[in-house]
Amino acid sequence: MINKILGTAGTRVLNAIFNTVILIVLTRELGSTGFGIISLIILAITILQLVIDLVAGSGIIYFTTRKPIIQLLVPAYIWILMVLLLYLIVTLIAPGYFPKTYYWIVPKDFEFHIFFLTLLNALMLTNYNLLIGLTRIKTYNTIFVIQSSVLIVSVLVMYFILDEKSVLSFVYSMYFGYGTGMILSLISVSSHLKSGSLNGWVTTAKAVIGYGFTSQLANVLHIGNKRFSFYILKYFSGVSAVGIYSAGAQLTEGLRLIGQSISLVQFSSIASQDSQEYSRQLTIRLMKLSLTVTLFALILLLVVPSSFYTIIFKKDFSDLKLIIAALSPGVLALAANTIFSGYFSGVGQPKISLIVNAIGFVVTLISAWLLIPLLGYTGAALAASLSYASSVVGQYLIFQHQTGTKFHEWIPDKSDYLFFVSMVHRFTKIN
Secondary structure, three states: OHHHHHHHHHHHHHHHHHHHHHHHHHHHHHHHHHHHHHHHHHHHHHHHHHHHHHHHOHHHHHHOOOOOHHHHHHHHHHHHHHHHHHHHHHHHHHHHHOHHHHHHHOOOOOHHHHHHHHHHHHHHHHHHHHHHHOOOHHHHHHHHHHHHHHHHHHHHHHHHHOOOOOHHHHHHHHHHHHHHHHHHHHHHHHHHHOOOOOOOHHHHHHHHHHHHHHHHHHHHHHHHHHHHHHHHHHHHHOHHHHHHHHHHHHHHHHHHHHHHHHHHHHHHHHHOOOOHHHHHHHHHHHHHHHHHHHHHHHHHHHOOOHHHHHHHHOHHHOOHHHHHHHHHHHHHHHHHHHHHHHHHHHOOOHHHHHHHHHHHHHHHHHHHHHHHHHHOHHHHHHHHHHHHHHHHHHHHHHHHHHHOOOHHHHOOOHHHHHHHHHHHHHHHOOO
């Protein structure tokens, strides 16, 4: 468990470093407007992926040890093509009838790039989910690092060797990154396709959808909590404001990777066994670990002076520290949210995440429309924090009711300290 968490966390930290370097390059070379367009492209891909994950998402992880791999992979690939075909039809028709609405959501001139990038990304993530479900965490982490490395190298080559400094240059770099991840992950899962039969794949697909529908609807609301403010911000303040807010959100998302890395291993561990007490105790311990490490990293980010952000990201981004400060409560809430979500999904109760994310989405809708017109991107950050906090309070109350966990169990004790020290020792290779 410790080795898997450390391996996954190390991978995510490295990816966060890569993303920060890319963020610096893009914001310095393209400014807030260019980075705002890139943020909207990535958001469009994310929205399509949410629909795709109905069949190719967490349901695959849950059923990997319960169904033949071929019965999971074939329906997932078919569904990916169906979703993208629907997107293609909308792309060919909607601009002629609803151009303002369509291009408010999809950046103009990048519609077909979004199609092909989503295809590569969807195939890659489907294969990743199979590797996670098979608990091949080390293989997943290795491919993830290679994918991230190819992306950052491509960006640096495009911008500083070929001197192609544009939004389109970053899009080409995404092709290289997603394509590499898709090919390597496909090779890794191909060996598991030899055993098993396609007979009964329709029944398996229905089971995956039955599990995945609730889980994915929860993810839709979760992403809505995180990104719906982009569209409201674009409406009231323009693409440049989206770029500035997105830069601040991306910096804090580096901290969110701590909880996500822990939750990934937690979900895989809980889903592969049936002990409720094991799941409860694991969740409590990992929650304390997630919050402690996230808080420490957040403090480090907040003590950085505002002038540093201006020097690194240029004057367009002088308010980054203000955005980070407004997002800070939400960062801690998300550190807890991911652990609770890992627990409820692992024990087969994704509807809990759906309920609390619905609460958070309602809070987002109300607070974003009230705060963004008054405070701009700072209002978007505050709305996000309010949304995340409301979701995690709901999760805490449901977890406490279901498991009978006492409040004092959440307070770190000596055993938690020894657990943390053992992780540090393994990480630094000190005995």
